[in-house]
Amino acid sequence: MSPLNPAGADARGIGTTGRTDARETEPTDRANARGTTASPGPPHPLEWPVYDDGVAARVAELVTLGRTFDYDYGPELAELERSFAERHGRAHALALTSGTAGLLAAYFALGIGPGDEVIVPDLTFFSTASPLFLLGAVPVLCDAGDASGNVAAADVEALVTSRTVAIVVTHLWGHSCDMDALRAVADRRGLALVEDCSHAHGSTFRSRPVGSMGDISVFSVGGRKLISGGMGGMLLTDSEDVFARACLLTNFRHRTDLTIDAVRYKPFLLTGLGGNFRISTPGAVLAQSHLDRLDELVERRVANMSALAAGLGELPGVRPSPVAEGVTMGAWYDGVVEVTPECPFSRDGLVVAGQERGLKVRAPATRPLHVFPLFQGTAPDWSPQVAAAVRAASAVNDRPFPRSTELFARWMKLPVNFLWEPNSPLVGAYLDAFDDAFSMARTA
Known part of the structure; x- marks a missing residue:
């Protein structure tokens, strides 16, 4: 024994x-x-x-029928978004190809752009921060605050400058950050608060589901996540405008026609804004089977x-x-x-x-971001905007991260x-x- x-x-x-x-x-x-x-x-x-035999049979039927994509807003996609939003008490949900696509859409929808600083955890998957470079924004890394690996509100606030526009938190390993303290910092400083919930399906903080407390929350619903559609992501928000902007970045008609009501965006519903980040129909069904359980x-x-x-x-x-x-x-x-x-x-x-x-x-x-070349000032020669953001991030993050390390x-x-x-x-x-x-x- x-x-x-x-x-x-x-x-x-x-x-x-x-x-x-x-x-x-x-x-x-x-x-x-x-x-x-x-x-x-x-x-x-x-x-x-x-996956169980029932959902496997349902996916096989979709394949047989040729319903492996959804350019409109079919029942599988609608069900997944509705049930995700209801579970987290959010007004809007947007299913996408990945959590990374969801984070890019979140940052775009918040209007984050060149030169803006966004505070992100040092201990997180790199996709929490790397989409910011595509927008020309500067991720400012925050050292871990305690043994959970999560950031602490006091450490986050100490990094706020006149260029800071948002705080992003990751509920590392499924352990929620102190969202009340972080919400207070965001409100006091007039900053957006984004939750990266990709590790934290089903986690709660003071009886509230993780994903219900930020201005925007993003889940991965792909790979080996507890809710997995093979590849997928989910963006949640209560803001109609944020939802519309995120949807326009990641979709075009007919999805945009059917789910964006704001009159000011009507001229752009046909074309969207250049992205095509739709979850597949089988992916939505697979993810739904885990969400239901x-x-x-x-x-x-x-x-x-x-x-x-x-x-x-x-x-x-x-x-x-x-x-x-x-x-x-x-x-x-x-x-x-x-x-x-x-x-x-x-x-x-x-x-x-x-x-x-x-x-x-x-x-x-998942290792500290400060060890990666992308966060040390090295960037491919692709875009002057990206290169400038990488250089700025290297300068602002040129300091030790003892707790994360x-x-x-x-x-x-x-x-x-x-x-x-x-x-x-x-x-x-x-x-x-x-x-x-x-x-x-x-x-x-």
């Missing part, structure tokens, strides 16, 4: 699911680099996203991740990411734990120890995308494997 899992193997129900990924039998890259052979490890189910999916993931993180927290020097009072975790994206100096392993050493036992652990892919160096990503089954047997298997690694370290 593992001291990390006192219920024992029988209570965990460790066994195969009958659905394994062929990649599970391959040695890990890290093990190969060390010249060792990785253990096959515990059996893993298919990696998320996973979101509460169930969140419950499973939170239960599995809470058990795994708590068990790992019993190991010396392994610290689960804190969850603040008033916050509930939703997708628990990447599911990181912090490997502190008290651990007998470095973060990378613990990753290798896990990979050698067939575990799907690694450093997070430290946290990223200590975080280990857990296999959250495999923890979608109820009472996942992977929880106990991973705890046993790490217990073995630490036991060997103690006796070495």
Whole structure:
């Protein structure tokens, strides 16, 4: 019996699911680099996203009928936008090809342009900030404020200048930022507040859903997100004007004819403004199937991740990411734990120890933005406007980011995308494997 899992193997129900990924039998890259052979490890189910037979049949029917696109405003698109807006208490929803397209549309709709400064987290996926360069705007990076990796309102306010027009926050790993404090800063300084909710499907802050508190909120609904249409994004807002501008950037008739009411935009409904960022009809159906089950999916993931993180927290020097009072975790994206100096392993050493036992652990892919060339003043020679914005961003961000740097160096990503089954047997298997690694370290 593992001291990390006192219920024992029988209570965990460790066994195969009958659905394994062929990649599970391959040695890990890290093990190969060390010249060792990785253990096959515990059996893993298919990696998320996973769809049931009913939605697969519905998508197959769309393909058979040739309804793989929607130039109008068909029932699949309308249903997805309506249900997304209702769940988050928003007046308008706009489904797009990706979360990145949603962020570009959000910044455009707010009128952000050349020379404007926008405060963004240093710890976030680069698409939170990179669309700003296309508009000639300057992302100003904010260091992490606490162990969650999120920005703190006081740090954000300290970066406000006369050129600042907006604040963008990412609810990192699914943990909501302190939206009341950030809303107060935005209101006090007359700034727009944008939520990047791509990690945070189903998360709440003081009983309010993440995505309901900014002037605009954007979700990714693609890739391995908890709501996934394969590729997709969603923009939410209560502003009719913001919605119209975002829709004009990303669509043209007939979608614009059917959903933009503002008279001043009537002359432009035929052409839009040059973008064509429509989600596909099958993508909308796939995303809807997850949205309809979101509460169930969140419950499973939170239960599995809470058990795994708590068990790992019993190991010396392994610290689960804190969850603040008033916050509930939703997708628990990447599911990181912090490997502190008290651990007998470095973060990378613990990753290798896990990979050698067939575990799907690694450093997070989301790293601090300040390490990328694009945020250090290097830009392709494509556009004078982009180049000027990149140079300005390099100058304003020429400072240390100690908290972001430290946290990223200590975080280990857990296999959250495999923890979608109820009472996942992977929880106990991973705890046993790490217990073995630490036991060997103690006796070495």
